[in-house]
Amino acid sequence: MKLIIAIIIIAAFIIGVVNNSKFKKREAEVLEKARLTGWYDVPYYDxxxxxxxxxxxxxxxAARFFKENREKLDKAEMIIExxxxxxxxxxxSLxxxxPKNFFEYVNKNYRKLKKHVDSGIIKSQAYRIEVKYITSAGNHLASKEIxxxxxxxxxxxxxxxxxxxxxxxxKYIKEQNKIALDKKHHEYYERVNYIIDYVNDCKASLIKKEDCYELDNLMAQLFDRTINSIKKIKTLDSEEWDIIGNFIDRIxxxxxxxxxxxxxxxxxxxxPDFLKVKDTCETLMSSQRDFNEYxxxxxxxISKFFGSGVTRNETVYNDVNNYFRPYKKTITPFTAEVSSTVYANAENHPLEYVIKYFYPNKKSYPEQIQKLYLLVEELETLKDAKQIIDNYKAEYQQYLGDVPSFIIENDEAGFYSRLGFANLEESALTVEYKFSYTSPGGYAQRSFTFSMDEVHISQLIAALENKLTYKEFAKEQRRLMTKKLRESIKIRDNYTCCNCHNSIQKEPNLLLEIDHIIPISKGGCTTEDNLQTLCWKCNRSKSDKIIY
Incomplete structure (x- = not known):
């Protein structure tokens, strides 16, 4: 019996030693997992x-503590983390x-380790502040825990x-409102910048110059209605935000x-659909190609008959505060960038300011007047040519049945130009003088155009003639070339070319022009005996030579 008891005691001792070793190992694992060097690393009060x-x-x-110790707020965040x-x-780690068996369960080291872990959990559950009431005499009378x-x-x-x-x-609220307002401003600036970048990227690919001008007009509206307006909004709840936002979305x-x-x-x-149409028309166009080229x-x-154009092609609108990206605006020929005062005066007296800005050199007036008289003749010729081209287009309609309607509606001139027809739309036959005003910051923009139709050309000629005295001969000769005289010469010549003898009887779509046999530049007069009917081909080859 004594032997059995001794064996049991020895076994219990050995098991205890083994268990103690296991729990010390487990304790080390728990401390390492929690990144602690010891159980006193976690204070109860911080x-x-x-x-x-x-x-x-x-x-x-707590609010008072951090008011008095604001520098400890970041530290408190680190501690609680x-x-x-x-x-x-x-x-x-629990x-x-x-315990894995009964002997481990009853082992005092387990209870000790469990107590350390439970205590560590309690201490690490919160960031704690101990507040003590200590009298001036040093007596600790009360305390509380936060x-x-x-x-x-x-x-x-x-x-x-x-x-x-x-x-x-x-002060904090004012600063926050300012930050929020600045953020709102920049949100709207970015909405405008998106449109600026988008237009700058896309303009080069536009096939219609009218679209470029329309984009410039839209961008002018955008600058005029948003940039200064955005800056002027001083509150977050202003109704102006919605008004400007809706306007930006519309643009x-x-x-x-x-x-x-x-x-x-x-x-x-x-x-492939367009290429098929083009191939079909290419064959038909061969007999008309020279005419269309002419x-x-x-x-x-046409533009050579007018005054001076601008020397630059584009200008850059840029925001001095760097809120907005630069926008490259198309500058058309015959555009004058003027001050607000000049702009207002030009609106009221456009012809006077056309002469001032586009015909500044009086020495060139005789040449310009001669060109303008010639321009009237050319416009008459082109009106006849337009009717002929329209006749050709009508003949081609049977081959254009499959052309989408949106092409003709949106780019009729471009479509026919790609087929080889000469472009004789009204816009191609009209030169516009444009006056543009841009504010110093580049935001307020206004412009208007003065179109040179036949009435305005006649007014321009008369105004230039009144400004100087020069050889009356050239002036009178060009003045005598009227529409009535042109028609009478064609009737006299039986609508037949005096050089090749082709006529509208032989070729219904024949373009006929009136030619000075002895050119005015060489002393010829605008009289019936010095005028003849030539077809466009013969007139093209004659130029300013004398051919009877």
């Missing part, structure tokens, strides 16, 4: 405060220290107003519609 009255003790709270990690690690979790500490960080005095809070939609329509047209011109040359040369 801060201590001493007050000198009971009423102060009763009223003391660490404590949360320790608590989580210790709770997970599985590690769980506990804060991670969310409560975060709230103090995220809402600084909780720790402010009334004066500080008022954006209009811009995108122009670009999308353009892309739709470009896609069609790249399609008319196109006349159209392209």
């Amino acid at each position: 801060e201590q405060v001493v007050v000198k009255s009971r009423s102060t003790l009763e009223k003391y709270d 660490r404590k949360n990690f320790i608590e989580k690690s210790l709770r997970e 599985i590690i220290i769980e 506990e804060l979790n991670k969310g409560e500490i975060k709230r103090f960080i995220q809402e600084p107003s909780l720790l402010m005095t009334k004066g500080e809070y008022s 954006k939609n209009n811009v995108e519609q122009i670009v999308n329509n353009n892309q739709k047209i470009l896609d069609y011109y790249k399609s 008319i196109e040359e006349k159209v392209q040369s």
Whole structure:
């Protein structure tokens, strides 16, 4: 019996030694997992405060502590983060220290380790401030504990107003409102910048110059209605935000519609359907190609009859405050950038200011007047040519049945130009003098155009003639070339070319022109005996030579 008892005692001793070793190992694992060097690494109280009255003790709270110790708020956040990690690690460690058998369960080291872990969990559950009431004599009469979790500490960080005095809070609100207002301003600036960037990127691919001008007009509206207006809004709840926002959206939609329509047209011109139409018309066009080229040359040369154009092609609107991106605006030929005063005067007296800005050199007036008289003749010729081209277009309609309607509606001139027809739209036969005003900051923009129709050309000729005296001969000769005289010469010559003898009887779509046999530049007069009817081919080859 004694032997059995001794064996049991020895076995229990050995098991105890083994279990002690196991628990020490488990304790080391728990401390390592929680990143602790010992069980006293986690204090119960993280801060201590001493007050000198009971009423102060009763009223003391976390807000007062951080008001008086604002520098400790970030530290408190770090402490609670660490404590949360320790608590989580210790709770997970309860599985590690769980007894595996009866002997481990009754082992005092288990109870000791369990006690350390439970104590660590309790201490790491909150950030704690101990507030002590100690009299001036040093007597500790009372104390209280303030506990804060991670969310409560975060709230103090995220809402600084909780720790402010009334004066500080008022200043803080003003600063926050200013920050919010600045943010709102920049949100709207970016909406405008998006449109500026979009238009700058897309303008180069537009196939219709009218679309470029329309984009410039939309951008002028955008600058005029938004830039200064955005800056002037001083409150977040102003109704102006919605008004400006709706306006920006409308401009954006209009811009995108122009670009999308353009892309739709470009896609069609790249399609097999258009190539098929073009191939068909290419064969038919061979007999008319020279005629179309001749008319196109006349159209392209029209601008040479007018005054001086601008020397630059574009200008840049840029925001001096760098809120907005630069916008490259198209500058058309014959555009004058003027001051607000000149702009107002030009609106009231356009012809006077056309002469001032586009015909500044009086020495060139005789040449310009002669060109303008010739321009009237050319416009008459082109009107006849337009009817002939329209006749050709009508003959081609049977081959154009499959052309989408949106192409003809949106780019009729471009479509026919791609087939080889001369472009004789009204816009191609009209030169416009444009006056434009842009404010110093580039935001307020206005412009108007003065179109040179036949009436205005006649007024321009008369105004230039009244400004100087020069050889009356040239003036009278050009003045005598009237529409009635032109028609009488054609009737006299039986609508037949005096050089090749082709006529409208042989070729219904024949373009006939009136030619000075001896050119005015060589002393010829505008009289019936010095005028003859030539077809466009013969007139083209004659130029300023004398051919009878």
